[in-house]
Amino acid sequence: MTGCLRFVKNTDSSRWEEISSLLKLAHAKNKAAGMDMALPGLPTEELKSFVERNNGAMFLAMDDDKIVGTDCVIFKDYKMWCGTGMYAYECLASVHPDYHHQGIYRALDKMRDKYISEHGIDRVLMDTHEKNSRVIDIKEKSGFKKVGLKVFSNHYSVVMVKWMNKAPYPDFVYAVVFNVIRIYRKLRYKPGNVKRFGI
Numbered sequence: 001m002t003g004c005l006r007f008v009k010n011t012d013s014s015r016w017e018e019i020s021s022l023l024k025l026a027h028a029k030n031k032a033a034g035m036d037m038a039l040p041g042l043p044t045e046e047l048k049s050f051v052e053r054n055n056g057a058m059f060l061a062m063d064d065d066k067i068v069g070t071d072c073v074i075f076k077d078y079k080m081w082c083g084t085g086m087y088a089y090e091c092l093a094s095v096h097p098d099y100h101h102q103g104i105y106r107a108l109d110k111m112r113d114k115y116i117s118e119h120g121i122d123r124v125l126m127d128t129h130e131k132n133s134r135v136i137d138i139k140e141k142s143g144f145k146k147v148g149l150k151v152f153s154n155h156y157s158v159v160m161v162k163w164m165n166k167a168p169y170p171d172f173v174y175a176v177v178f179n180v181i182r183i184y185r186k187l188r189y190k191p192g193n194v195k196r197f198g199i
C-alpha cells in the first residue's frame with residue numbers, strides 16, 4: 001500500500017480503462033483456473049455501456065489515486081421463487097491481487113449495502129462461477145444464501161441472495177430448494193447447448 005485507502009462512489013467516467021484493466025487483472029487467476037466469467041472480460045467500451053445503460057453505481061477503493069478495488073450495483077425487477085419486485089444486483093467485484101485479505105472487499109460491501117438500503121431495496125443478488133469457492137465462502141459469511149443456478153455457454157453460476165433485514169425463510173429451506181434447482185438444471189441443461197439460462 002502506498003498511501004491512504006479511501007472508498008468512493010465513482011462519478012468520473014474517464015476511469016473506465018483503469019477499472020477494466022483491474023477487473024481483468026483480478027480475474028486472471030480465476031481464468032487460469034478455468035473460471036472464465038463473461039462480464040469482467042468485456043472490452044472496456046462494452047463494460048462501460050453495460051453499467052451506464054443499467055444506471056449502475058460503481059464503488060471504488062483507492063490507494064491514493066490508484067484504483068485497487070471495484071464493486072457495482074444495478075437495480076432490476078424480476079420474479080424468483082424467493083421473492084419478486086425490485087432488487088439490487090451486485091457485479092464487477094474485484095480487488096487488486098496485491099491488496100487481497102486486507103478487508104477491502106468487506107469495506108466495499110458495506111458501502112454498497114448502505115447505498116442499496118438508502119434506495120429502499122430489501123435484497124441484493126449476485127452470481128458467480130460455481131467453482132469460485134473464495135467468493136461463495138465470503139458471501140455465505142456475510143449472510144448470502146444460495147438460491148439458484150444459471151447456465152451459461154461454458155459454465156454454471158451459483159445465484160446468491162442477501163436480505164438487508166431478515167431472510168424470509170429459515171436456512172434449511174434455501175438449502176433444500178437450491179439443491180433441487182441445482183440437480184434439475186444440471187440434468188436438464190448442459191453448458192454448451194444453451195446460450196444462457198437463469199435470471
Ligand SMILES: CC(C)(COP(=O)(O)OP(=O)(O)OC[C@H]1O[C@@H](n2cnc3c(N)ncnc32)[C@H](O)[C@@H]1OP(=O)(O)O)[C@@H](O)C(=O)NCCC(=O)NCCS
Nearest residue numbers: 026093094095100101102103104105106128135138141142
Ligand atoms: C473476492 C475478492 C474481491 C475478495 O477481496 P478481498 O479484499 O481480498 O476480501 P476481504 O479482505 O475484504 O475479505 C476478507 C475477509 O472478510 C470476510 N468478509 C468479507 N465481507 C464480509 C462481510 N460483509 N461479513 C463478514 N465477513 C466478511 C471474508 O470472508 C474474508 O475472510 P477471510 O480472509 O478470513 O477468508 C478478491 O479475492 C478478488 O478480487 N477475487 C478475484 C475476482 C473475483 O472472483 N471477483 C468476484 C466475482 S463474482
